[in-house]
Amino acid sequence: MTWIHPLSAQTEENANVLGGKGHGLVTLRRLGLPVPPGFVISTGACRAFLRDGQLPEGLGAELAAAVSALEATTRRRFGGPGRPLVVAVRSGGGVSMPGMMSTILNLGLTTEATAGLAAETGDLRFALDSRLRFLSGFAATVAGLAPESLEAVTRRGSGGEETRLAGAIAAVEALIRERAAEPVPDDAMRQLELAVRAVFSSWHTPRARTYRELHGLSHESGTAVTVQAMVFGNRGDHSGSGVAFSRDPNTGESTPFGEVLFGCQGEDVVSGGSVTRPLSELAEREPAVWAGLLEAMGRIEEHYRDACHVEFTFEAGRLWLLQVRPGGLAGRAAVRVAVDLADEGLISRREALLLISPRHLRHVRIPRIETAGTLDVLTRGLGACPGVAVGRVATTADRAARMAAEGPVILVRPQTSPLDMHGLAAAAGVVTARGGPTSHAAVVARSMGRPAVVGAVDLTVDVASVQAGGRTLPEGTVITIDGTGGEVVVGTPRIITAPTDPHLHRLLAWADEISSGDSGRDHIERLTAAHAVLLNPR
Amino acid sequence: MPNPAHATGTDLLVLHALRCVGFAGLARVSEAVGLPEPDVESELIDLAVAGLVTRVPGDFGGWGLTEAGRAADAERIRDELDTAGVRTAVTRAYEDFLVLNPELLDLCTAWQMRSVDGVIAPNDHTDPGYDSRVLERFADFHRRADAVCAELSAALLRFQRYRDRLADALARARSGALDYVVDDMGSYHTVWFQLHEDLLATLGIPRH
Numbered sequence A: 001m002t003w004i005h006p007l008s009a010q011t012e013e014n015a016n017v018l019g020g021k022g023h024g025l026v027t028l029r030r031l032g033l034p035v036p037p038g039f040v041i042s043t044g045a046c047r048a049f050l051r052d053g054q055l056p057e058g059l060g061a062e063l064a065a066a067v068s069a070l071e072a073t074t075r076r077r078f079g080g081p082g083r084p085l086v087v088a089v090r091s092g093g094g095v096s097m098p099g100m101m102s103t104i105l106n107l108g109l110t111t112e113a114t115a116g117l118a119a120e121t122g123d124l125r126f127a128l129d130s131r132l133r134f135l136s137g138f139a140a141t142v143a144g145l146a147p148e149s150l151e152a153v154t155r156r157g158s159g160g161e162e163t164r165l166a167g168a169i170a171a172v173e174a175l176i177r178e179r180a181a182e183p184v185p186d187d188a189m190r191q192l193e194l195a196v197r198a199v200f201s202s203w204h205t206p207r208a209r210t211y212r213e214l215h216g217l218s219h220e221s222g223t224a225v226t227v228q229a230m231v232f233g234n235r236g237d238h239s240g241s242g243v244a245f246s247r248d249p250n251t252g253e254s255t256p257f258g259e260v261l262f263g264c265q266g267e268d269v270v271s272g273g274s275v276t277r278p279l280s281e282l283a284e285r286e287p288a289v290w291a292g293l294l295e296a297m298g299r300i301e302e303h304y305r306d307a308c309h310v311e312f313t314f315e316a317g318r319l320w321l322l323q324v325r326p327g328g329l330a331g332r333a334a335v336r337v338a339v340d341l342a343d344e345g346l347i348s349r350r351e352a353l354l355l356i357s358p359r360h361l362r363h364v365r366i367p368r369i370e371t372a373g374t375l376d377v378l379t380r381g382l383g384a385c386p387g388v389a390v391g392r393v394a395t396t397a398d399r400a401a402r403m404a405a406e407g408p409v410i411l412v413r414p415q416t417s418p419l420d421m422h423g424l425a426a427a428a429g430v431v432t433a434r435g436g437p438t439s440h441a442a443v444v445a446r447s448m449g450r451p452a453v454v455g456a457v458d459l460t461v462d463v464a465s466v467q468a469g470g471r472t473l474p475e476g477t478v479i480t481i482d483g484t485g486g487e488v489v490v491g492t493p494r495i496i497t498a499p500t501d502p503h504l505h506r507l508l509a510w511a512d513e514i515s516s517g518d519s520g521r522d523h524i525e526r527l528t529a530a531h532a533v534l535l536n537p538r
Numbered sequence B: 001m002p003n004p005a006h007a008t009g010t011d012l013l014v015l016h017a018l019r020c021v022g023f024a025g026l027a028r029v030s031e032a033v034g035l036p037e038p039d040v041e042s043e044l045i046d047l048a049v050a051g052l053v054t055r056v057p058g059d060f061g062g063w064g065l066t067e068a069g070r071a072a073d074a075e076r077i078r079d080e081l082d083t084a085g086v087r088t089a090v091t092r093a094y095e096d097f098l099v100l101n102p103e104l105l106d107l108c109t110a111w112q113m114r115s116v117d118g119v120i121a122p123n124d125h126t127d128p129g130y131d132s133r134v135l136e137r138f139a140d141f142h143r144r145a146d147a148v149c150a151e152l153s154a155a156l157l158r159f160q161r162y163r164d165r166l167a168d169a170l171a172r173a174r175s176g177a178l179d180y181v182v183d184d185m186g187s188y189h190t191v192w193f194q195l196h197e198d199l200l201a202t203l204g205i206p207r208h
Helices: A017-029 A043-052 A059-074 A111-121 A125-139 A149-155 A160-177 A188-204 A206-215 A266-271 A279-283 A287-304 A331-343 A349-355 A360-365 A396-408 A420-425 A442-445 A500-516 A525-537 B010-021 B026-032 B038-047 B065-083 B085-111 B128-155 B157-174 B190-202
Strands: A004-006 A038-041 A087-093 A103-107 A222-229 A240-245 A257-263 A309-314 A318-326 A377-380 A382-383 A387-395 A409-413 A430-431 A451-455 A463-467 A471-472 A478-482 A487-490 B053-056 B062-065 B113-116 B117-123
Touching: A004 A017, A004 A059, A017 A038, A017 A087, A017 A222, A017 A287, A017 A318, A038 A059, A043 A188, A043 A222, A043 B113, A059 A087, A059 A222, A087 A188, A087 A349, A103 A125, A103 A309, A111 A125, A125 A149, A125 A160, A125 A188, A149 A160, A149 B085, A188 A222, A206 B085, A222 A396, A240 A266, A240 A409, A257 A279, A257 A309, A266 A309, A279 A287, A287 A309, A287 A318, A318 A349, A331 A349, A331 A360, A349 A500, A349 A525, A360 A525, A360 B117, A382 A442, A387 A396, A396 A409, A396 A420, A409 A420, A420 B190, A430 A442, A442 A451, A442 B085, A442 B190, A451 A478, A463 A525, A500 A525, B010 B026, B010 B038, B010 B062, B010 B065, B010 B190, B026 B038, B026 B157, B038 B053, B062 B065, B065 B085, B065 B190, B085 B113, B085 B117, B085 B128, B085 B190, B128 B157, B128 B190, B157 B190
Parallel strands: A387 A409, A409 A430, A430 A451
Antiparallel strands: A004 A038, A038 A222, A087 A103, A087 A222, A240 A257, A240 A309, A309 A318, A377 A487, A382 A451, A387 A478, A463 A471, A478 A487, B053 B062, B113 B117
């Protein structure tokens, strides 16, 4: 085929053709790891579409053939009747642009296919939930509706779970009919074609353009589209989704780290809207999935010779990998991983030195909460402005401003509005329950240089107390927040800065050996001198 | 001829500015409504007499809404929206705003943080090439944002002030006053954040 390549171990095209995501999945296939079957529509098809304003000749026929092959592999029918084939449609260019482009999951859930899925699983709630997810994704991506507008209609509705879902489905359908040029087609192939066009078109959204401009990426390369049989993390108790790092991204320690959500699809994990569980809970609740995940990450590390990050789903107790990315750790964690990998013999000391850039060393200097000892962690969110802040809890901007006269305070809010600005200005740091690293709260905290933790989703803010993890802290309680790792800790834990880091000292000693330099110089000079020797061998 | 946009009375303009800006000194309220300080102060005093606003004295003092002021503002702003018959138009513009909002937040984040060699670090503004690329994207963004503000101003004239303030912040930032991107009280992000608050308040949508 010209435009479409199967996700198989035999596919030889590179990431420029398959996109980084597609290429990673092919790599996982070669490593013998579980990847849902599917195919990739190449970046070339995207370029042709963007150039000519229509899908390239022959793509339609190839798409039909690829879907037939997927039907045969899965023994399912796209759009039903009988056991329905449902697919996930994801974007992915040669270089990853996280969160910039479109994804449509649960595609192919026509009215008939939804009924088929309910009959097959005996679980109407699950089938309706999946159909609602499809419609929401389709509305956002193909019809261009803002997530807030969708949430406003899907949150409505009452009655039992199934009645509520049916009501929400009708509301989203009505919204799409009102806003979009055409209603959601009840034909699976037509849904797929519209989704592919939408993903291709999302290459040119202003956000994606901005991302490429700022990261020096070409506007010409286009995105690939991966189409895979859907695996359902929302199918009952033995299903779920998660993200995992092979090593702790905060410390670099060689213990898997991540988050999992039971009974949910992957978008719930990454959207930051739900309270996730620590990855280690998998070990107790789904030991086979946990063992499979550890084994997979071990094999991936050996292949890439670096730490890795995976997205996974398990459906009815069976593990599937949906994405892999090597590396991705920063600062102190990156240093520790490089040193450990050299100690484990996976890479040489020279390679370890080359894994670390001067940027990482600058990052190492940012103070962090010492996570080695026992920490009284209240909750975790996302680090939005690096640095550590210690202070007493204040739950409103007014009280933060007043309490700040008697020593540092941490402003804790559900989210921030302009009305909180004077409280933020008075506070030493800020914690919010909602929002991500690009929320208003994060932007304002950074503009004021305040360490910030955002999106601590299990946090509730009351009139004069905060609650998380089943505990209540009254206003005035001293807490410490880490705006890099996102920890919110009760009391005043130890804070570490770079000079006490043993892994950094070992790495720099290796650097001095290579450059025959002395250890009296600045960390960055020592690393740069070693790089100079390693990169320009005489 | 379309109907001319509804013009808000000065007392409600000042009251509503405090609702969207939060606790602020006279200079900031005056800047937000675009009227001279003495006029604004006179309105504030009348509003204080009516129990709707209150002034905290001292170096860090300023003006803020009382509970009664917040309730009065919500009611009067809602009545204005319905009397002018522009609820549908403002709702539509708000939805367009929501599409733009993540992009603006991306741009602000790119201005503050920069990813180099896979490490995200604060942007120290020592690379003029990078900064000017971000500002070019701001200018491109502003063209689309201005169109949404124009829709809003056509419905309720008071939204014109956001058009002027956003244009002013961008012009200052591009002429070298880098504080006007996210840091200053009159920065692009600050004004945009207030516009966001104003739209929520105007349409009676709670921050959830």
